[in-house]
Amino acid sequence: MSHMSLFTMDIKMLRIVACLVHLLSGMSVGEGILPPGPLSGAVAGTVKFTTTLRPPETPFLSVSWSFKGVNIITSTSSNVTEPGHANRISLDRATGALELRNLVPEDSGEYTVIIVPDGGLQKQGKTTLNVYALVSGAIIRSPAAILIEDKSSTNLSCEASGSISTRVWIKDGQPLHPSGRVSLSMDNKTVFIQPVHSSNHGTYQCRVSNPVSTMTAAHKLTVNFGPHNISITGPSAAAPGQRVTLQCTADSVPPAHFSWMFNGNESHVNNTMYIIESLEAESVGNYTCTARNMVTMLENSTVLNLRASCTVPCWSFLVLLISALTLRGLMFGCFYSWYSAGRWELPSTAAMPLTSSLSRQQPHIDGSALCNSFCTMETSPLMLLKLLYITLLPVLEAQEIKVRPEVTGYLGHDVTLPCQFIPGAKGANITQVQWDLKPPEGERILIIVFSVTHGSIAHDTFLKERVKMAEQSLIIRDVNMTDAGLYTCSIATFPSGSFEGTINLVVQEQMPLSSGVVSAIVIAVLLLLVIMAAIAYLIFIRRPDSSVRHRVYIDTNGPVMDVARPSVTVREEDVVYSDVKLKPFRDVTPSSTDQRTETTYGDDDVAYSEVVVFRRPPN
Structure with a gap:
């Protein structure tokens, strides 16, 4: 008998056995002898179909596996394998497990196993295999263009090879979600941004994956914007002779070019730092910093009013000035005081001869006004008080920023850091309010900035989603232990310059009991003691003595x-x-x-x- 006839007989036997197995399938028990599926495999990889059976004491009578209704291997006394799976499958007769190698996409589908034990009913199980091609070549493509805030639009497209099940977009480490300016295609392949905003500037990632492989592509999107949030960091007052450093900052892409003006005049300083080696009288005034973006062609400015602080030399000069004016009024002239419309008015001093200064008061009545010249030694105290009032009036009208030195916050509760700008008599317009944090360990962090033109913007920090401003004060929601530190409130005004104050935030774990709660507890304890005393009195004192x-x-x-x-x-x-x-x-x-x-x-x-x-x- 030839080899061809033997192979033909084997094929016929294989078909006969398969038919018998299917005929007996109605009598099968033990459904679910395969673990829950589906199974996943990679192209050119290997997958193993394991069963939940343990090796029996006597071998199974037969084990048969089929794929999409076609028998691929049957094992009785010997193994009969379908030619298309030859050299790619292995069968474990002890448990009925099947190993399939060199996977191709066509191997995806439903697999069925039928096992006939010795002395029992047959067992059957089904599962599904999905074969995926590995993800490769992931890349993000974007049109080549210069993007300018609020003027340009763009899109990002995620491309890759292989079997792609999901695409996930990430920006600066956070999942990207659709918003007013951002939208996604139905298959998440493309991101549309129209028009671009400064918040769209950053690094975008596209994560492409399937059950057997994952690949991530990255792209940096540059949005030219600004300058925004310009501010001058430095003292608003310094002692004469002190070295003063002013630094100008602004949010801008690309980085802004800076220039400085002093009292409206060009200073020829064109960098972020303005340094005064020694503060003199001619160095006191308004310093204006202008930031320019050479791509957006926009610019923004802010002003800091630098004053000389009243240290010992300044006050000494003030005392000498008051003394000189007083002596001049006493020896060479008269000081006039006008009483008009129910109040005193102070015109400048008028020089008068010494003879007239020896006279008493010289009243001159002219309708509703009364002029008195005080020219004697008896009126010198009043004149000194008026001179002090005129000299100290600018100090009394000085502007300031009012903050509390320390604020206590409690874990999980909201806390308000109060900051109030007192404009003084002449008034000033607030152009910018800025809050910074100096944690116990680390560098200074810019938290939030309010601008009259751009509104309030919270910077990308761990406080971004939990902070807001109420006028100049800062509100932190759901306080954490890491929120503790020194918070600085900086207010820029025009034309008075910049002011700042610092608050130390202390965070405690538990909020103390209120006075109302403490009072309620004390009253309850006292009431309980009264009830116990009454019960003891009734039981032990009022009870009659049976032995009397x-x-x-x-x-x-x-x-x-x-x-x-x-x-x-x-x-x-x-x-x-x-x-x-x-x-x-x-x-x-x-x-x-x-x-x-x-x-x-x-x-x-x-x-x-x-x-x-x-x-x-x-x-």
Whole structure:
């Protein structure tokens, strides 16, 4: 018999066995002998179909695997394999497990196993295999163009090879979601941004994956914007001779070009730092920083008013000036005071001859105005007070920023860091408010900035989603322990310059009890003590003593009494019974008519008494 005829017979036997197995499938039990699927495999990889069966004491009579209804291997006394799976499958007859190698996409589909044990009903299981091509060549493509905030639009397309199940977009480490300017295609392949905003600037990632492989592509999107949030960092007041450093910052892409002006004049300083080596009188004034973006062609400016602080040299000069003016008024002139419309007005001093200064007050009445010249030594104190008022008026009207040195926040609660700008008499316009954080360990962090033109913008920090501003104050929601640190409130005004104040935020884990709660607890404890004392009084003090016996003597000299009846005394809470003894008066022996009645009760709470009746002797 030739080899061809033998192979033909094997194929026929394989088909016959498969038919018999399918005929017997209606009698099968033990559904679910395969783990829950589906199974996943990579192209050119290997997958193993395991069963939940343990090796039996006697081998299975037959094990058969089929794919999409076509038998691929049957094992009885020997293995019969379908030619298309030859050299790619292996069968474990002890458990019925099947291993499939060199996977191709066409191997995806449903697999069925039928096992006939020795001396039992056949067992059957089904599962599904999905074969995926590995993801490769992932890349993000974007049109080549210069993007300018609020003027340009763009799109990002994620491309890759292989079997792609999902695409996920990420921006700066956070999942990207559709918004007013951002939208996604149906298959998440393309991101559309129109128009671009400064918040769209950053690094975008596209994660392409399937059950057997994952690949991520990255792309940096550049959005040219700004300058925004320009501010000058530096002191608003310094002592004469002190070195002063002013630094100008702004949010801008590309970085802004800076220039400085002093009191409206060009200073020829064209970088972020303006350094005054030694503060002199001619260095005091308004410093204007201008930031320019050479791509957006936009610019923005801010002003800082630098003043000389009143240290010892300044106050010494002020005292000398007051003394000189006082001496000049006393020796060479008169100081005029006008009383008009119910208030005093102070014109400048007028020089007068010494002879006129020796006179008394020279009133001059002119309608509603009264002019008095104070030219004598007696009026010098008043003149000194007026000179002090004129000199100190600018100091009294000084502007300032009001903050609390320390604020306590409690874990999980909201906290407000108060900051208030007091503009003074002349007033000033707030152009920008900025909050910074200096944590216990680390560098200074810019948290949030408010601009009159751009509104409030929270910077990308761990506080971004939990901070907001109420006027100039900062509100932090759901406080964490890491929020503790020094918070600086910086306010830029025009034309007065910049001011700042610092608040130390201390975070505690538990909020103390309020006074109302403490009072309620104290009242409850006192009330409980009163109730316990009342119960103890009723139980131990007011309870009658069952061991008391009373002895009552009745004098029969009074009204006639019926001694044949026991004497009974009734109380509110219990009954008292008495024993009655009849005795003759004084030394008289009792007669046969004397009666004694004794009553005994077993109740422990009854008190007994003995009553002795003295009978009067007959006349």
